[in-house]
Amino acid sequence: MTDSIKIKTMAQMVASGEQPEVLFWVGCMGSFDDRAKKITKAFAKILNKSGVKFAVLGAEESCTGDPAKRAGNEFLYQMQAFTNIQTLNAYEVKRIVTTCPHCFNILKNEYPELGGNYEVLHHSQFLQNLLKDGRLTIEGGSFKGKKITFHDPCYLGRANGVYEAPRELIEKLDAELVEMKRCKERGLCCGAGGAQMFKEAEKGDKEVNLERTEDAIEVKPDIIAAGCPFCNTMMTDGVKHFNKEDEIEVKDLAELIAEAADL
Amino acid sequence: MISSIVFVLLLGATAFIFIRRLKEIRYNINLGRDLDLSGNFSERFKIMARVALGQSKLVARPFAGLMHVFIYLGFVIINIEILEIVVDGVFGTHRAFEAVLGAKAYYVFIGIFEVLALLVLTACVAFLIRRNIGKLKRFSGVEMTKWPTSDANIILVVEILLMTAFLTMNAADSVLMTAPVELLQASGLDHYAGFFFGGWFWVSAYLTGFMPNDVNTLFIIERVCWWFHIIGVFAFSIYVLYSKHFHIFIAFPNTFYTRLQPAGDIPNLAAVKKEVELMMDPSADPYAAPAADAGPPQRFGAKDVEDLSWKQLMDAYSCTECGRCTSDCPANQTGKLLSPRKIMMDTRDRLEEVGKLKRAEGPDATDGRSLLGDFITKEELWACTTCNACVEACPVNINPLSVIVDLRRFLVMEESAAPSELNTMFTNIENNGAPWQFAQADRGNWTEELNDN
Numbered sequence: 169m170t171d172s173i174k175i176k177t178m179a180q181m182v183a184s185g186e187q188p189e190v191l192f193w194v195g196c197m198g199s200f201d202d203r204a205k206k207i208t209k210a211f212a213k214i215l216n217k218s219g220v221k222f223a224v225l226g227a228e229e230s231c232t233g234d235p236a237k238r239a240g241n242e243f244l245y246q247m248q249a250f251t252n253i254q255t256l257n258a259y260e261v262k263r264i265v266t267t268c269p270h271c272f273n274i275l276k277n278e279y280p281e282l283g284g285n286y287e288v289l290h291h292s293q294f295l296q297n298l299l300k301d302g303r304l305t306i307e308g309g310s311f312k313g314k315k316i317t318f319h320d321p322c323y324l325g326r327a328n329g330v331y332e333a334p335r336e337l338i339e340k341l342d343a344e345l346v347e348m349k350r351c352k353e354r355g356l357c358c359g360a361g362g363a364q365m366f367k368e369a370e371k372g373d374k375e376v377n378l379e380r381t382e383d384a385i386e387v388k389p390d391i392i393a394a395g396c397p398f399c400n401t402m403m404t405d406g407v408k409h410f411n412k413e414d415e416i417e418v419k420d421l422a423e424l425i426a427e428a429a430d431l
Numbered sequence: 432m433i434s435s436i437v438f439v440l441l442l443g444a445t446a447f448i449f450i451r452r453l454k455e456i457r458y459n460i461n462l463g464r465d466l467d468l469s470g471n472f473s474e475r476f477k478i479m480a481r482v483a484l485g486q487s488k489l490v491a492r493p494f495a496g497l498m499h500v501f502i503y504l505g506f507v508i509i510n511i512e513i514l515e516i517v518v519d520g521v522f523g524t525h526r527a528f529e530a531v532l533g534a535k536a537y538y539v540f541i542g543i544f545e546v547l548a549l550l551v552l553t554a555c556v557a558f559l560i561r562r563n564i565g566k567l568k569r570f571s572g573v574e575m576t577k578w579p580t581s582d583a584n585i586i587l588v589v590e591i592l593l594m595t596a597f598l599t600m601n602a603a604d605s606v607l608m609t610a611p612v613e614l615l616q617a618s619g620l621d622h623y624a625g626f627f628f629g630g631w632f633w634v635s636a637y638l639t640g641f642m643p644n645d646v647n648t649l650f651i652i653e654r655v656c657w658w659f660h661i662i663g664v665f666a667f668s669i670y671v672l673y674s675k676h677f678h679i680f681i682a683f684p685n686t687f688y689t690r691l692q693p694a695g696d697i698p699n700l701a702a703v704k705k706e707v708e709l710m711m712d713p714s715a716d717p718y719a720a721p722a723a724d725a726g727p728p729q730r731f732g733a734k735d736v737e738d739l740s741w742k743q744l745m746d747a748y749s750c751t752e753c754g755r756c757t758s759d760c761p762a763n764q765t766g767k768l769l770s771p772r773k774i775m776m777d778t779r780d781r782l783e784e785v786g787k788l789k790r791a792e793g794p795d796a797t798d799g800r801s802l803l804g805d806f807i808t809k810e811e812l813w814a815c816t817t818c819n820a821c822v823e824a825c826p827v828n829i830n831p832l833s834v835i836v837d838l839r840r841f842l843v844m845e846e847s848a849a850p851s852e853l854n855t856m857f858t859n860i861e862n863n864g865a866p867w868q869f870a871q872a873d874r875g876n877w878t879e880e881l882n883d884n
Contacts, residue, residue, distance in 0.1 A: 172882040177875065196865040199874045209881050226875035230864030238817045239853050240732065240839030242700045244860055246707040277696035282704065322818040327695025353823050354491070357761040362817030366866055367852040370814040373766030380761075 173216045177226040178259045188223040190215075190294070191261045193275065195268035196231050197397035203404065204397035210426035211267050211291055217431055218304040222265075228255050234270040237278070239363035246282065249274075253284035263287045265294040267422060269323035269396045270361070276328070290324055292333040292395050292421050299340060306428040311341040316424075317348055317389040319380065319403060320355035321396035334395050337421050341428050343391075348383040356380045358402035365398055381406025385416070392418045438520035438661075445665040452672040456748060459786035463741035464729070468688050478828070479687040488826040492755070495561075498554035502590070505551035506679065509597070512544050516661050525622045526604075538632070545601060545634035548594045555587045555594070562587075569754030574773035579675065579752050586676050593663045600656035602638035605631050607649040618646050678751040682827040685749040688742055689828040694819045697836055702729050703844075732840025735801040736782045739837060746829040747779035756821035756831055762814040769814035771821035771831035777806035778834060803838050812838050813850055 181188055192215065198208040215222050230252055233245030256264075264286045266272050276288035289297075298304040316338050324330045331352045338345045350356045359369065359376025369375060381403055384392045392407070394400040397420070404418045419427075481487045486503060490496035518527045529537040562570050562583060570580075607615070607623050615624045631639055642649060671677055692698075709715045733739050756771035757763050763770050781802045788796050812835055821831045842848045849857070856866045864871040 175875075175878040175881065194874070194877075196867070196869075199877060200865060200867060200869045205877045205880070208877055212878075212881060224875065224878070226878070227872045229874050230871060231860045231866060233860070235866050236857055236860055237697065238836070239849060239856070240836065240841075240843035241849070241857055242703045242731065242840055243707065243844060244857055246699065246703050247711065248860065248864070250707055250711045273693075273695040277693055278699060281699050322816070322820075323695050326819040326823050328693050354759065354820075356764075357816045357818035357820065359761060359765075359816060362815050363853055363856065364816050366856040367813070367850050369765075370762070370767045370769070370810055372762070372768075372814070374764075376761045376765050376816065379765055 173213065175212060176223050178223045178228065178261070179226070181223045182259055186221075187260070189221045190263040190265050190289075191256075191259075192222050192224050193264050193266040193268075193271050194224055194229060195266060195271045195397070197401075198267055199229070201397060201401070203401060207267050207397055207400070207420040207422050210420065210431070211422040213431040214295065214298070214304065214422060214426050214429065217429060218298045220298070220303070225255065230255075232271050232274045232279075234274045235363040235366060237274070238361070239366075249279055249282050249284065253279060253282055256284060256286065261286055263289070265289045265291055267291045267397065267420070269321040269327070270398070273323040273327050290328075290330060290333070290395065292324070292337060293330065295421065295425055296333045296336055299337075304425075304429065306340060306425060309342070310428060311343040311391075311424070314341075314343045314390040315346050315388065316341070316343045316391045316393050317346045317384055317387050318351070318393045318395070319348070319358065319384065319399055320352055321394070321399050322355070322357050322361050324395055325355055326353060334393070334421055337425060338393055341424060346387045346389055348387055350383055356383060358396075358399040360398035360402050365401075375406075377402035377406045378409055381410060385410060385412060389416060391424070392416060393421055393424060394418060395421050432523065435521060435523045441662065441665060442517065442520070445669060448669050449672065452669065455786065455790065456672065456677075458790065459782050460741050460744045460748065462737050462782070462786065462789070463739050463744040464737070466740035466742050468742060471691060474691060475687045475689070478689050479683055482689070482826070482828055483682045483686040486826070488824075488828075491824070491826075495753075498557055501547075501550040501554040505547040505554075505594075508547055509544050509551070512541075512597075513661075513664060516657070516664075520661060538630075541601065542633040545598060545632050548597050549634045552591060552594045552598075555591045559584065559587045559591075569758040572754065572757060572770055572772070573768075574770055574776050575752070575754075579776070582674050582676070583752070585670075586674065589663065589667055589670075593660055593667070596656045596660040596663065598635045598638060600653055600660060601632050601635035603642055603649045603652040603656065605635060606639050606642045606644075607646060607653060610646050610649070614646050618650070620646060620650055623650075675750065675752045678749050678827055681745065681749045685745050686828045688745065690742075690830065694822055697817075697833070700731065700840070702731060730841060731844040732842070733834070733837035734803045734841045734845070736778060736785055738841070739778070739834060743830070743834055743837075744778070744782055746831075746834075747775050747782060749827045749829055750775040750779060751827070752776060753826065755824040755826065756829070759820040759824040761816055761818060761820065767811075767814035768808070769811045771835075774807060774811070774831045774834050775829060778802060781806050803841060807838060809842060809848065812842065815839075 178191065192212065194208055197204040231248055232252060233248030236248065237245035264275055266275065266288070269290060272288055272290045275284070275286065318334050318338060320331065335345060356379065357376060358380050384403065392403050394403055400418055400420055407413050407416050407418055486496070486500055489499050515526065515528045519525060528540070532540060561567060607620070612624045615621060671679060730738050736744060750772065752772060754772050760769060760771055788798055815832070815835045817832060817836070819832060859866050859868055863869060
């Protein structure tokens with residue numbers, strides 16, 4: 169690490185008469201959860217390294233309303249959307265990238281009708297573009313020979329049909345991509361979506377994240393790659409439950425790329 | 432002559448009952464809320480062609496998919512033969528299409544039907560075994576009570592009987608048709624004579640060995656099978672409209688009206704949008720009188736079937752209870768009460784109940800029951816992770832998730848009946864813009880930690 173990185177907020181950027189290339193929507197997990205903050209930082213470092221002019225909303229960012237909406241509280245969701253859209257539109261934001269598929273989905277699909285029209289990218293797509301455009305180069309050396317399996321986040325995969333971008337990133341790492349028996353369109357949920365993250369699971373005979381972690385353990389990976397901070401938590405808990413944390417790491421795509429790029 | 436009259440009467444009665452029942456179903460579906468799904472014809476048509484005509488989602492499970500394709504092709508193509516049977520029945524002719532197509536083409540035509548009939552037979556037997564002996568998990572479950580289970584078996588047995596009658600009829604008929612003309616004339620069966628297509632039909636050929644030589648007995652076998660087959664088809668076509676098997680018709684419009692947005696996009700509630708705008712927009716006049724054409728305010732979310740859209744109700748009628756949604760549901764797989772199939776079956780059963788009541792006692796009649804509570808419980812709804820696995824799994828593009836979300840909306844917005852942990856989450860979002868109790872001002876703290884390492 170040479171230079172220290174200074175991240176500007178939208179307010180700072182606009183005050184100095186600049187517009188960012190892209191707004192990094194961090195999300196609640198990425199802002200507050202200790203594990204997810206590592207993903208946020210890894211992605212910010214990549215953006216910085218690639219010379220992407222980006223900004224965050226900082227204290228002006230607020231929950232997109234996704235967990236409220238999925239739990240049935242359309243009022244709260246639309247109030248959140250209303251204020252967020254006012255902020256985003258006031259800054260004339262055109263492009264948004266986010267490391268959270270839930271934020272990605274709701275910003276991309278559900279905000280436009282309420283007046284929020286932006287080009288919204290998941291960070292896997294954004295990273296794919298950086299590599300494609302040659303703005304970011306990585307050497308997969310440290311991952312050579314490692315087995316990586318990718319857990320499709322529901323809100324990236326089934327919800328929005330993004331299956332290839334994350335996989336292309338993993339292939340760039342020179343790692344061996346191994347697929348779980350349930351993957352892509354038929355990938356199993358980690359158990360956190362639809363506001364389940366915020367409540368105890370209903371009565372059953374098993375936790376969903378354990379069922380999914382078993383899928384992953386079955387293919388004997390060195391790393392479970394995730395593209396969602398919620399999935400990441402659920403899979404990490406699952407791996408710990410099976411006492412496999414010494415053999416299997418759970419890492420976000422951004423962390424893998426940052427590691428490969430020596431950041 | 433008498434047989435023609437009997438046939439026409441049966442045909443007419445079938446059509447009458449069939450249309451009356453279709454009207455009932457249309458009435459029931461129209462009890463749902465309006466939803467504008469017009470336009471995008473070519474895109475919709477492509478989805479229908481791929482999913483319904485092309486069976487694209489069925490083959491996700493290869494064995495069941497292939498067997499289903501056999502039955503489907505058999506059903507669609509053998510139905511052309513029904514046309515001939517109807518013509519023969521009305522005009523008292525014998526194999527009327529032979530004259531139209533020419534002997535050779537007709538021979539191939541029937542041959543293909545027979546091969547399909549054999550495939551249908553095989554698939555139905557395989558399905559019966561799989562259902563009743565194979566103990567496949569998705570064919571059990573709380574919603575698979577007596578009627579849904581016997582409904583499936585009745586359909587399979589009837590199809591087996593119909594196909595057997597069709598093949599037996601052809602076997603008897605082909606022996607009869609190639610019998611010496613004098614024998615046929617002696618029994619008054621002239622119209623069966625003088626007919627040769629170069630051999631037995633492709634499949635029923637193997638049954639001809641079991642046929643008697645006596646032309647009169649052959650005639651009786653042929654007629655009994657003919658009548659059994661066509662009466663069976665008539666009865667079955669009506670039965671279908673009261674059964675899960677209705678998907679054979681409604682899968683086409685249902686896939687045509689598939690939502691075109693990405694699966695993750697849950698539509699914004701227009702009624703809420705209006706309220707939020709009034710609340711948040713400083714220029715809105717809170718005392719403004721509602722527009723003259725504004726109807727009575729709608730419920731937020733759904734408590735009963737009438738609060739759902741007509742498409743959601745059409746979804747319910749399209750369900751074949753195959754259980755692919757339920758077997759792919761993460762909640763169901765981990766022993767929770769939720770079964771997306773049950774959500775759709777409950778919606779249909781409740782809709783039938785409401786429709787019956789309203790047709791009998793008028794459109795304002797109520798029975799004090801509702802979909803939420805009397806059919807679907809909160810525990811089922813709160814188990815959903817909104818992962819869209821059920822939507823992806825459905826071979827006819829039913830969306831159980833949309834019903835679940837609408838019922839949740841009613842629970843939360845009309846009844847304030849969310850689980851307490853979710854209420855805490857709501858409060859946190861309201862107060863500090865995050866689902867947890869973190870100060871919004873701290874959102875950017877990570878940027879300070881960035882260079883710590």
